[in-house]
Amino acid sequence: MKRIRATLNEDNVKFYYNEKKGTVVCKITSNLGHIPVLDGKFSFIDVEVIGKAVCGKDDKYDEVKGRQIAESRAKVELYRKIKEVIIELKHQLFNEEMDLTNQKTRYERLISKEVSHIKELTL
Numbered sequence: 001m002k003r004i005r006a007t008l009n010e011d012n013v014k015f016y017y018n019e020k021k022g023t024v025v026c027k028i029t030s031n032l033g034h035i036p037v038l039d040g041k042f043s044f045i046d047v048e049v050i051g052k053a054v055c056g057k058d059d060k061y062d063e064v065k066g067r068q069i070a071e072s073r074a075k076v077e078l079y080r081k082i083k084e085v086i087i088e089l090k091h092q093l094f095n096e097e098m099d100l101t102n103q104k105t106r107y108e109r110l111i112s113k114e115v116s117h118i119k120e121l122t123l
Contacts, residue, residue, distance in 0.1 A: 013074075015067055022055030024066030026074040032085060045085060049077035 016025040032045040051073030053066040 013071070015070065017063060017066075019061050019063070022059075022061050024053045024063065024070045026051045026067070026070035028074045028078055030078065032082065047078060047081050049074050049081065051075070051077060 012029045014027045016027070017023075018025075027048070027050050029046070029048045032047060051070045053069035053073070055061050055066065
């Protein structure tokens with residue numbers, strides 16, 4: 001199965017600074033790529049997350065440190081969303097596996113029935 005990836009680059013990671021309020025916000029928008037869905041199609045999943053760093057009342061505004069904190073918080077949210085997608089795919093695969101197991105069992109019974117029928121006919 002293809003890996004689920006979020007691309008991070010200067011095109012999809014944006015920062016917003018407000019020194020007066022003591023905040024740095026990081027906004028990440030990413031497309032997780034072709035995610036297989038079980039009807040034979042692929043789906044694009046777009047994700048947008050935000051991480052925010054807020055200067056404490058006794059702290060001095062530091063744009064670089066704020067940027068690092070905001071970006072890490074945004075990445076945590078991004079990775080949580082990717083994890084949710086993986087859990088959903090796993091759930092779909094489990095349901096598909098159960099359906100395939102039921103179909104396999106049905107055909108095993110049909111094979112057995114037909115083999116018995118052949119034996120009856122050739123006695």
